[in-house]
Amino acid sequence: MTKEILSTEFNRRTVLKTAVAAGAVQIASPFVISARAADAIKIGMVDPLTGVYAAVAQNEVIGARFAVEEINAKGGVLGRPLELLVEDSANDVGTGVQKTRKLIERDQVSFIIGDVNSGIAQAMAQVTAEKKILHVVSGGHTDGITGKDCKWNVFRVCNTTRTEANSVSDILFNKYGKKWHFITPDYAFGHTLQQAGEANLKKLGGTMTGNELTPLGTTDFSAYLIKARAANPDVLLVLPQGSDMVNCLKQIAQFGIDKQIHVAGLQQELESLEAMPPEARVGIWMFEWYWKQPGVPHVEKFVADIRKRSNGKVPTARTWFGFTSVQTYAHVANQEKTLDAVKLAKALGNFQLPDDVKLQPNKCYYRAGDHQLMTSAFVGEALTKPAGDPEDLFRVDQVIAGDKVNPPESDTGCSLQWPA
Amino acid sequence: MNDRFNARKLIVLAGIWVLLLLVPYWMPPLGGYTALGTRVLVLGLAAMSVNFLLGFTGVLSFGHAAYFGLGAYGAGLSLKFLAPSSSLALLLGMLLGGLAGALLGTLIVRRRGVYFAMVTIAFGQVFYYIAFQWSSLTGGDDGLRGFSRQPLDFGLFSIDILSNTDNFYYFVLFCFAIMAAVMGFILRSPFGRTMLAIRENERRARFLGIPVERHIWIAFTLSCFFMGFAGALYALLNNFADPKGLHFTQSGDFVMMAVMGGMRSFWGPLLGAAVFVVLQDYLSSVTVNWMSFVGILFVAVVLFFPRGLLGVIRQKSEA
Numbered sequence: 199m200t201k202e203i204l205s206t207e208f209n210r211r212t213v214l215k216t217a218v219a220a221g222a223v224q225i226a227s228p229f230v231i232s233a234r235a236a237d238a239i240k241i242g243m244v245d246p247l248t249g250v251y252a253a254v255a256q257n258e259v260i261g262a263r264f265a266v267e268e269i270n271a272k273g274g275v276l277g278r279p280l281e282l283l284v285e286d287s288a289n290d291v292g293t294g295v296q297k298t299r300k301l302i303e304r305d306q307v308s309f310i311i312g313d314v315n316s317g318i319a320q321a322m323a324q325v326t327a328e329k330k331i332l333h334v335v336s337g338g339h340t341d342g343i344t345g346k347d348c349k350w351n352v353f354r355v356c357n358t359t360r361t362e363a364n365s366v367s368d369i370l371f372n373k374y375g376k377k378w379h380f381i382t383p384d385y386a387f388g389h390t391l392q393q394a395g396e397a398n399l400k401k402l403g404g405t406m407t408g409n410e411l412t413p414l415g416t417t418d419f420s421a422y423l424i425k426a427r428a429a430n431p432d433v434l435l436v437l438p439q440g441s442d443m444v445n446c447l448k449q450i451a452q453f454g455i456d457k458q459i460h461v462a463g464l465q466q467e468l469e470s471l472e473a474m475p476p477e478a479r480v481g482i483w484m485f486e487w488y489w490k491q492p493g494v495p496h497v498e499k500f501v502a503d504i505r506k507r508s509n510g511k512v513p514t515a516r517t518w519f520g521f522t523s524v525q526t527y528a529h530v531a532n533q534e535k536t537l538d539a540v541k542l543a544k545a546l547g548n549f550q551l552p553d554d555v556k557l558q559p560n561k562c563y564y565r566a567g568d569h570q571l572m573t574s575a576f577v578g579e580a581l582t583k584p585a586g587d588p589e590d591l592f593r594v595d596q597v598i599a600g601d602k603v604n605p606p607e608s609d610t611g612c613s614l615q616w617p618a
Numbered sequence: 619m620n621d622r623f624n625a626r627k628l629i630v631l632a633g634i635w636v637l638l639l640l641v642p643y644w645m646p647p648l649g650g651y652t653a654l655g656t657r658v659l660v661l662g663l664a665a666m667s668v669n670f671l672l673g674f675t676g677v678l679s680f681g682h683a684a685y686f687g688l689g690a691y692g693a694g695l696s697l698k699f700l701a702p703s704s705s706l707a708l709l710l711g712m713l714l715g716g717l718a719g720a721l722l723g724t725l726i727v728r729r730r731g732v733y734f735a736m737v738t739i740a741f742g743q744v745f746y747y748i749a750f751q752w753s754s755l756t757g758g759d760d761g762l763r764g765f766s767r768q769p770l771d772f773g774l775f776s777i778d779i780l781s782n783t784d785n786f787y788y789f790v791l792f793c794f795a796i797m798a799a800v801m802g803f804i805l806r807s808p809f810g811r812t813m814l815a816i817r818e819n820e821r822r823a824r825f826l827g828i829p830v831e832r833h834i835w836i837a838f839t840l841s842c843f844f845m846g847f848a849g850a851l852y853a854l855l856n857n858f859a860d861p862k863g864l865h866f867t868q869s870g871d872f873v874m875m876a877v878m879g880g881m882r883s884f885w886g887p888l889l890g891a892a893v894f895v896v897l898q899d900y901l902s903s904v905t906v907n908w909m910s911f912v913g914i915l916f917v918a919v920v921l922f923f924p925r926g927l928l929g930v931i932r933q934k935s936e937a
Binding site for chain 2: 387
């Protein structure tokens with residue numbers, strides 16, 4: 199019996215097939231990426247390059263790549279070049295965690311950036327903390343990342359939702375009126391935003407005329423809008439995100455509500471404005487960074503450099519996030535002359551970004567207590583007709599320093615646990 | 619002749635297990651990493667559970683991610699609120715997924731074909747929205763976090779599966795082996811043969827006096843138990859549970875793995891999951907259009923190799 203098997207298994211064909219397969223493996227080498235410059239410092243980036251956040255994530259990558267290019271041209275980090283490895287989290291937590299492990303375990307990166315999706319960012323933070331790798335969250339806004347779930351190795355470049363609410367509230371109240379009406383997406387993120395806005399309103403002494411909870415994926419906002427108009431508020435706050443926001447704003451424009459009531463929201467992105475039909479580009483918003491800052495040093499050069507690398511598109515807040523995340527690592531490592539994560543994390547407390555990185559008028563630094571970057575809020579109005587440049591879709595009215603709009607450290611609920 | 623066939627089967631089986639046992643040794647030199655192998659096993663088990671229903675009973679569920687996700691949330695909630703024990707988490711995750719399947723199964727099994735698929739999607743989405751909205755318990759959109767898998771405590775000694783990825787891989791492999799053995803045992807039992815009979819010709823099975831609905835219900839429930847277990851393992855793998863794991867697109871991925879690997883064979887879905895996961899992992903580092911390539915492969919398999927990748931390998935080796 200055994201003999202029979204052997205004779206059928208090992209005939210000439212089998213040998214040939216094996217040989218061909220073995221040869222193919224040599225050429226194809228499935229996922230072997232060996233022979234990298236041995237002396238490069240590897241840093242990893244995990245972002246949702248596919249899925250609903252693709253546009254913003256790809257801008258973060260452009261910014262990060264440019265930063266690497268610039269740093270390497272200036273002599274690298276500790277005399278070694280940087281090498282950026284980008285992985286797609288596909289907007290899925292499991293994949294994001296997997297890719298983070300891949301970068302740390304297989305590629306031995308010494309620094310991690312990511313993710314746009316807050317949930318993935320938090321799951322990644324668990325991995326980086328376990329592996330003791332320095333981690334900058336470039337684009338996830340949930341309060342917890344630098345709040346009650348903060349970690350010694352995790353820093354954040356973008357703002358918290360509470361900061362976004364704080365930065366718009368004052369202007370809206372002083373400039374546009376004290377009666378507010380909310381349109382809130384009915385899930386945790388929306389509730390957080392709405393509560394922050396309402397708390398600010400109460401503190402300032404205003405009144406809320408109503409709060410419309412809209413289910414995720416709402417396409418027809420007419421019932422909510424009619425109700426909001428009937429309540430006759432001074433300001434209508436539009437909090438839904440993504441395609442819900444676009445639908446809501448389009449219907450606001452159709453009903454002519456923006457002519458009667460001041461329409462406003464919290465955070466807005468250039469990527470979203472560009473994707474919107476012109477009539478939906480209304481309202482008062484907060485940008486986390488804007489490319490048109492006359493008189494601020496280094497900004498024009500940055501815009502020109504990015505335009506060369508992205509088919510003429512201007513940098514957005516996301517481009518700046520990616521850029522700043524990499525620059526932070528390079529600057530602090532060069533300053534401390536080490537790659538040790540604990541030492542770098544300690545040094546990043548109160549670390550101030552240099553002028554050619556911060557690209558804004560105000561002081562910009564990482565707070566030591568919660569590791570949140572104190573970056574300016576750009577508050578202004580979305581433009582239906584672009585002003586001059588076709589990508590100039592926002593008029594900045596006020597640039598507010600980060601430490602003025604962030605809640606105090608004691609209020610964030612963060613207590614950092616350093617490794618022994 | 620039959621002897622030869624059986625001996626060959628044994629050799630293949632031994633080959634599969636040797637390959638699986640040695641993953642931490644051959645994967646890193648090939649450019650992989652052990653955690654990738656763990657993910658293949660977990661998603662492979664999930665795809666095998668879908669196939670338990672699709673390939674062996676002949677009914678297509680498009681909502682199985684719901685029971686996968688319930689298993690994940692069950693494990694996460696148990697670790698977070700009940701007790702820091704990995705085995706308890708696995709047990710509770712499996713129970714949550716399985717019992718939900720048993721309850722809903724009673725409503726679902728009366729439908730057939732596309733209606734069966736539609737109803738399973740509908741019930742699956744119910745759980746997705748519950749997880750999405752009930753933020754105080756499930757963490758809502760941000761997912762359930764704040765738990766991590768715990769070392770296995772055997773009284774005399776304990777095994778660290780948290781920081782040691784190889785240990786965790788072997789733990790998952792051990793769990794996978796038990797589940798695969800139970801699944802194989804069920805399929806070889808008279809009950810398993812009855813499932814095949816229903817798949818081949820439901821009307822004839824009914825004429826033979828087989829209570830078809832009850833059998834499909836049992837198969838559905840068992841498959842949900844396996845699915846819940848896979849979900850619980852997935853939660854331990856990520857130390858995280860998120861609502862996307864309950865979404866019907868996730869169910870679609872599982873069906874894709876099962877069909878790609880070969881839905882009439884026992885090991886096919888594992889191969890499908892391996893191809894899917896490794897391809898995703900490798901291609902998505904190279905290009906953002908990786909989904910197109912996975913999609914093209916899937917279309918090619920469905921068009922040209924309806925028996926799946928394993929079916930093709932089988933056919934070749936038998937010819």
